[in-house]
Structures are given as structure tokens and as C-alpha cells.
Amino acid sequence: MVNSAKEVRKITQKWIEQHLADVKDFVSLGLPEIDDRYNVWRVPIVLSNATSHLIGEAKIGLLGNVMDSTRPELIRTRAKRFINEVSAPDRKRQELFYPAPIPNKVILGDAMKVLEELPPDTAQLVITSPPYYNAKPESCEFIDYQEYLNFLRGVIIRIREVLSEGRFFTINVSPVLVRRTSRSTSSKRIPIPFDVHQIMASAGFEFIDDIIWVKPEGAGWNLGRGRRFAADRQPLQY
Template identity: 45%
Template structure:
């Protein structure tokens, strides 16, 4: 029997024990579990958790009863999770009834580990019955995991066909309709999106119009405004390729008060739209905070600065939210990356230094024509981090075309829509000035022209 390479006496200080437990790599199957068994009862829950992780590496079926006992007695949620995970890693049929019992646990983390262990025996009738009972579990993560597994049955029926078309699917994922490349449509976004094919864009980055804060965005109610965004983002979901990203830049908006006898109203747009976006079928990935220099903020605490009375404080807002979503899929990010050839992956790598936190300090941009633009640097960062060279980037509220400029600079193509003819004309001028990006820098179209281009392209492909 192999002996552990380091001293794991329970009398050692907890931090030292944790350090040593984390240093243990792969352990031989015949490793003496004695020291780890003793640490599974250590008073420090972090040590118990680390001991359970290492016991799992042994995959020793003789430990089943011990692991079940520890899981039942454990009152720390993370340690209990690891003991159940260790039971699953035994991959032993005798563990099935115990895993089924733990699948009824109140702690979702424990249930997920029980499910993970049961999937090794997915063909057994009792396991299928257990999974069916969990299909409508109140926890959303459990629901997702179970339904993804059960839905594989449907997918397996089409597996042979999928294998035959795998090469085509791979190439389709990296490609986009050429007739949409570097196209700017001056029309209502919802009218345009009706004519855009499914899964045709790789990335959407946009900043939607503020609610009733500008002359060009007037809605009868806040709910009407949110419903409009939902309709647009539902179409964005449809035209986004599997597992690709939708990045949304928003911030709270202040609607002026009716008079000095009334209070003003602030709407927390990013928080109100978020659950609706999740319901559409996007998964939340990251929250990035865009921080602007303090002098750029509108002064809201002038009065408080004078009187300093509690309750009267109002903070100057110097941040906006950049929320990153991914179109829901059962596939991991690695699948998306592997769709590209080595040359494209190498050419798209981030060469320079990059921001390692979710706090991005970027100065805002002022414009003489458009009253609300995000800086080119922000668009450049997003496109560089969430797309590959040659990808098609979409902005449904294009304004002066900043996303298009960034896409061209990074050797991507863009597809933009903007309803306002003044902003569209201004964007065309900015995208074409100096012809920096070649003769195909911008193809400005009306809705009718866009529909005709699509029809002609479809006819050529027949």
C-alpha cells in the first residue's frame, strides 16, 4: 500500500494542512487513506472539504460506507458537497441508492453532485426514474442539468445525421452571410431583423436608447420601453450563433421631475431588463463596470455640499454597466473556439496587456451630432475579447457607427441598423472618411434595398 508523500498529522496548524492537502496531486489507487480519513473529522470545515476532495481521487469502493456516513453527518455545505462528489466518483453500482437519496437533499449543491454521480449509470431504470422526478425541480440549475441530460435522448436519435454534417456545421459556425458584411441599414431595427437569417451573427454589442431621456427616444411608459427592448433582444437571440455573446451597455436613467414640488424618478434599466434577457434564452456571464473620470459626471450633490443634512445625499454617477450574456447552449466555450482554424485563433489572440478585472476605466466620448455615444475604446475591447477575426458583429442601435469602426479596425465585419436618418448619414461619413478600410467600408441601405439584396443573394445560392 502506498504512503502519502507528506505529513498530514491532524495536530498541524489548519492553514499548513490546507496547503499540504492542496499540494497533493494524483494519488495511486492503493494509497493508504488513513491520514485522510482522520482529517475528514477535523474541526475545521475547510480541512474536511480538502480531505474529501483527496479521498475522491482514490476512487476506492471500500470507502463507500465511510463517505456516506460523513456526508450524512456533515453540517458544512461545501464539505458535504465534496463528500457526495466523492461517492459519485466511486462509479460503483452500490452507490446508486445513496446518490438517489442525496438527490432529494435540500441543498442544490449536494443534489447536483448526486446527479453527476448518477449519470454514470444513466441507462439504469431507477436512475432514469430519479432524473424524471427532478425534471421540474424548483432549483433552476438542477432543472437545467436534468433537462439537458434527458433531452440528449432526442439528440441521440439524430446523432448519425449530425456526424455526417459535422464538417458543414463547423464551417457554418465561423461563416456569416456575405451580403450582410459591412452593411448599415437606415430603418427600424425590428423591421430589418425580420429579414435577417437565423444564427447569422457572432457578436452583438449595443447601447440601447435611454428611456425618455433624449428627443429621439420617447415612449408612453417604462413598461412599453422594456417590452420594445425585449422584442429587439429576442430577435438578437434568434440571429446569434450557438453559444456566442450578446454584450449590453446600459445605465440607470433619471427622468426630470414635473416641478420643484415633485421628485424626479430614476429607472434602474440594467437590473430591470436583466431577468427579461435571461427569459429570452441568454445566460449571464459577466458584469463589467465602466468607470468614467469624476469630472464627466453631472453634479447631483450640489445642494448637499452646502447643507450636509442626512437624507439629502445624491451620488454623482460615474459608472455604466456592461453586461455580458451568452446564448444558451449545452456546449462549453471550448466548442466555439474549436470551430476556428489554428491560423484564425492565432491571429485573434490578445497580444497587448488587457484589463484583468471587471472595473474598466475609460474616458467618455463627446460628439457634436449624436448626444449619447460610447467611446471607440469600449467597443474595441468588447469586440477583441468576444469575437474572432472575420466574425460578423451586430449593433441594433448603431448611432454614429462606433461598433462598425471598431470592427473594421480589428478585421471583423459589421452589420448595423439605425432608425434616425441624420445619425445614419453621419455614420456613413465617419465610416467612409479617408477610405481607411477599403472600398467596402460601408454599404448604406434602406430597408427595401436590404430586402432586395437578400433576395438576390438567396437566388444566387439556389
């Protein structure tokens, strides 16, 4: 029986030497953990110089046998690709708790202009609810959806620079509906959250979780009850 992570590491390392000999110097092992649902050890295979880059996984049985793994040729391809891409070390993690370098204050202004004035690593938390593209047609200022995404990309990239390492960025977005123009056409639903996720990932953010905001029935502005809900000082108790 395999009873320790140390034993699992030895077994996995031997498997790497047998199947990935040409890239073994660039490959390392992450934290082995027991998957009690299938009674196996799951061992992340990562890059030696960038342990946050997962390039494969090995499953070790409780008897010490390699039950399954990512295909060696796929691990090899990923390793060679990342060897060239990941040359600079990850940004040094800073202290998690320290006084904010700027005082607490309310700033009214354009998001891009305000963000440009803030120095790097100064924000401890960012919560934002950007425009929903065409949610309010009378105030929509974007030529098309791509311009809208470019606008979000610019803001998100700057937020990444302003936000301190290890802090959280919460963004409130939702799919929107482009209504049909006639009975012979159909409406189109645009999945904004999926596109925003791609932008945030490319900017260097790591996805943690999603929260679904379920509003009470009749909470829309077109109903009297909706206006009552929105105007209530304590809407969660309404």
C-alpha cells in the same frame, strides 16, 4: 481522506438514494470541485436530461461526510417541476468556428426590420446600445416604461434567434432618472439593467459578466472638457 471526484460522486449518489429515492432516476451529478476556502467538495445536483439545470448542491467534507446540502424537499420540488418543463433536448450546439453566411456590410435601418431580414444563426457577435428610455426627452417615443421594455423584449428575442449558438451579446444600458416635477415631489431612478437582465434570461441568454464604464471627470456634454473628450479621435489617451 477523499482524494478524487469519483469518490465524491459515490458519496453524493448514496446520499441521493437515501434522501431522494422517488426522483433518483431523474437526478444526476455535475462536476465536483474543491472549494479551497472552506476545504469541502461542492457537488452540483442537476437533472439527468438537462444537465444545465442546477436544482441543488451537496457539500462533502474531506473525510467523506456530507456536511451540508440543499434541502431534499426543495430538490424534489425543483426536479418534479423541471421534469415536465424540460422535455425537449437543448438546442444542438453548432461548430464554434465557421464562415459567416452573409458578407460583412453596413446596414442602415430600423433594428426590428433589419433583424427580421437576417436568417437564424448568422450573427457572430452583437453589440448594442439601445435608447435609454427618457434620457433625451425631446426624442422619447415611448408612451411609458412598459412600452419601452416591450420594445427591448422584441429586439432581444429576435437577436437570440439571429445569434449563432455560443456567441456573445453585449448590451450597454444604464439606470435613468425621472426628474421631480416640483419641490414637493421626489425624483425616481429606474434600474433599467435589472429589467433588461430579466428579459435576456427569459429569452435564453446566460449572464456572463458586467462591465462598469467609468468615464473621466468632466466628460459630460454640458462642459467644454466633455465636448473635447467626446470629439477626440483617441479619447482614451485624452
